[in-house]
Amino acid sequence: MGAREMAVAARESSRRLQALSSEERKKILLAVANALETNEKLITEENEADVAAAEKAGYEKSLISRLVLKPGKISNLAKSIRMLANMEDPIGHVLKRTQIAEGLILEKTSSPLGVLLIVFESRPEALVQIALLAIRSGNGLLLKGGKEAKQSNAILLKVITEAIPESVGSKLIGLVTSRDEIPDLLKLDDVIDLVIPRGSNKLVSQIKNSTKIPVLGHADGICHVYVDKSADMNMAKRIVLDAKVDYPAACNAMETLLVHKDLVQTGGLNDLVVDLRLEGVTLYGGPRASAELNIPETHSFHHEYNSTACTVEIVNDVQAAIDHIHEHGSAHTDCIITEDHEVAEVFLRQVDSAAVFHNASTRFCDGARFGLGAEVGISTSRIHARGPVGVEGLLTTRWILRGSGQVVDGDKGVTYVHKDIPIDS
Amino acid sequence: MGAREMAVAARESSRRLQALSSEERKKILLAVANALETNEKLITEENEADVAAAEKAGYEKSLISRLVLKPGKISNLAKSIRMLANMEDPIGHVLKRTQIAEGLILEKTSSPLGVLLIVFESRPEALVQIALLAIRSGNGLLLKGGKEAKQSNAILLKVITEAIPESVGSKLIGLVTSRDEIPDLLKLDDVIDLVIPRGSNKLVSQIKNSTKIPVLGHADGICHVYVDKSADMNMAKRIVLDAKVDYPAACNAMETLLVHKDLVQTGGLNDLVVDLRLEGVTLYGGPRASAELNIPETHSFHHEYNSTACTVEIVNDVQAAIDHIHEHGSAHTDCIITEDHEVAEVFLRQVDSAAVFHNASTRFCDGARFGLGAEVGISTSRIHARGPVGVEGLLTTRWILRGSGQVVDGDKGVTYVHKDIPIDS
Incomplete structure (x- = not known):
């Protein structure tokens, strides 16, 4: 056949x-x-x-x-x-x-x-x-x-x-x-x-x-985690590690870690880097992070490693993180880690991706975990x-219309009421 | 630019x-x-x-x-x-x-x-x-x-x-x-x-x-009206005429009239044909209707006249009408006229078109008439x-997920509950 x-x-x-x-x-x-x-x-x-x-x-x-x-x-x-x-x-x-x-x-x-x-x-x-x-x-x-x-x-x-x-x-x-x-x-x-x-x-x-x-379907899963200056750094470490190493080849794994610039001074960036390295993750940097951390520069921010490797970059604030995600991401799953409710809502409202998370691992983006049954x-x-x-x-x-002989007749045929009827009735 | x-x-x-x-x-x-x-x-x-x-x-x-x-x-x-x-x-x-x-x-x-x-x-x-x-x-x-x-x-x-x-x-x-x-x-x-x-x-x-x-968008609007043997024939005439002549160039105008075979004997088919002709509609027939009514045979059932012309054909029953619509239609808007509730529901359940109507003119298929506001x-x-x-x-x-530090951790990180929360709450 x-x-x-x-x-x-x-x-x-x-x-x-x-x-x-x-x-x-x-x-x-x-x-x-x-x-x-x-x-x-x-x-x-x-x-x-x-x-x-x-x-x-x-x-x-x-x-x-x-x-x-x-x-x-x-x-x-x-x-x-x-x-x-x-x-x-x-x-x-x-x-x-x-x-x-x-x-x-x-x-x-x-x-x-x-x-x-x-x-x-x-x-x-x-x-x-x-x-x-x-x-x-x-x-x-x-x-x-x-x-x-x-x-x-x-x-x-x-x-x-x-x-x-x-x-x-x-x-x-x-x-x-x-x-x-x-x-x-x-x-x-x-x-x-x-x-x-x-x-x-x-x-x-x-x-x-x-x-x-x-x-x-999706061709790319370039997922970002942005760690804001106001993040709980223990939570940040837990989420960043899970997002990268729970299953590095998954499409919902983190490929790019964005860190607020203030976390350079506080040592927060360094702590994250140490933990990722302890888990065997190879790091590549954007221009700022590669200079700061002395790591090789990534050839492109639009890159899916699909392995225990990721890109790190330093950004000025949440708006810069959002702009970076829009410019370089694949609109799959992107996450912010912050204790600042207002900053979180800016990120959740503006990031134009299929899934946008606050304080939860990108790995949750999955039909079974979302409760959709089979995916x-x-x-x-x-x-x-x-x-x-x-x-x-x-x-x-499909639109199903049940009538009793109604005609349009130049829109003089019926008197339109357009009333929503509750579905349970 | x-x-x-x-x-x-x-x-x-x-x-x-x-x-x-x-x-x-x-x-x-x-x-x-x-x-x-x-x-x-x-x-x-x-x-x-x-x-x-x-x-x-x-x-x-x-x-x-x-x-x-x-x-x-x-x-x-x-x-x-x-x-x-x-x-x-x-x-x-x-x-x-x-x-x-x-x-x-x-x-x-x-x-x-x-x-x-x-x-x-x-x-x-x-x-x-x-x-x-x-x-x-x-x-x-x-x-x-x-x-x-x-x-x-x-x-x-x-x-x-x-x-x-x-x-x-x-x-x-x-x-x-x-x-x-x-x-x-x-x-x-x-x-x-x-x-x-x-x-x-x-x-x-x-x-x-x-x-x-x-x-x-839609390329074709080949809409059908099927008049069942159980139709109220006054209603059928009103709807058939409106569907064809209210605005013949519209995509939701009737292009094919299907009539149950029993309506040949009762004169119902003839009455419909007389009324359409009175409104200046030119008729073309499928093999059965062209023999019965002595009208020219249509060159194709998949034809949109966009004018005061239409195809007529005689079918054995509602199932034959449904099969005809699936084979020759464009899945835009199709209508059944019948007083038999069971027959109507068979048609409404089976016809695989964007809009499926019972006892109402195909011309109602329109954003403003459906109450959608602008279309x-x-x-x-x-x-x-x-x-x-x-x-x-x-x-x-977009899927928005708000957490408090949750990780997947091989699905041991959280206890999944997947509970629907009413949206009004």
């Missing part, structure tokens, strides 16, 4: 899925959870074959570790699917209700986006999470997984698809196996509604540059969804 | 605008309303010069009539700006509030998109409406108006810009005067966040095909905003 046929078939199935009742969609999710547990042995065997092949091919250890479905993984997945099944159905929510005129009621309701294309790298459990988010949100799905996980992905999709009733159809989720098909898929802006690349910055940038379909990714796009994206990002809206 | 410099300057000004208080932004809007009234004579003179030049150049009458700022227009614009000023500030609304952990509060808040590029055709009042919506929503703006309205646009922008305080800056709104600059602007996907083309289908399609910036356009995109788009479509969100 060609790329277009797959996408069209996925949309048709998604429309049948949307037409089901909430209870029926919930049953599908529960059936998938059961099917995964029932077929655990089969899944594990196929996964072991992938792992053996990857080892034989001499792949990196980190890739192989991402490939392995560890014992307990399947039952954990089944557990999270059951949680998703018991969540309130996200489709058909009334978001707003307005009386337009006598007997003419308008509702803005949530509805599925349509067809998603998700490109992900090695972890096979990502296939399960994504497929279930798509079912929960009523969307059709085309998936392209890593070739190392070929057998794992095939068996997982087979098990999931067999649990989808015939009334919806087996083509709700399509698996694209060859990388060569991606360019064809990326051309289908009339039948695919959203592309979500889950993987390296390079993957995201490549996809963004080669499609007219909207892309949800499809973190978006630094300003359109549609921004920051950590859960099921909500896979939905759009 | 080059295209990039204009966009960067507009973003910088928009950030200063965002940093103002609600009261200060409101004052700007009121100052603009006053400035327009004060300068009415000047504006009218420049507009008359444009009109005279257009007449001399032999432009079409319809274009000239769109170009004219009729008496009372300026004070009407000022009035609608004062309404906008007195609306609740759309920036900084808390949309959702969650307690993540003890002392760690997350808010999802509304914020400006950034920089908008709006391309519009002849009406000069569109400049005023768009500029004020941008100020209200805290966005920077680049505008490209029709060349026929050159002098009108220049004076309107001058008057508006002079009312913007120096603290925000005169480059918040930039006017692009030459069509040659458009291709350069459309390349700036790193500094322009959204393009809104207001004009012909051709304009919208051209822009969609030549930019990576998200485009808000920036109608979107048939499924991403970001769908259907009539008001100020809300010019906003994005």
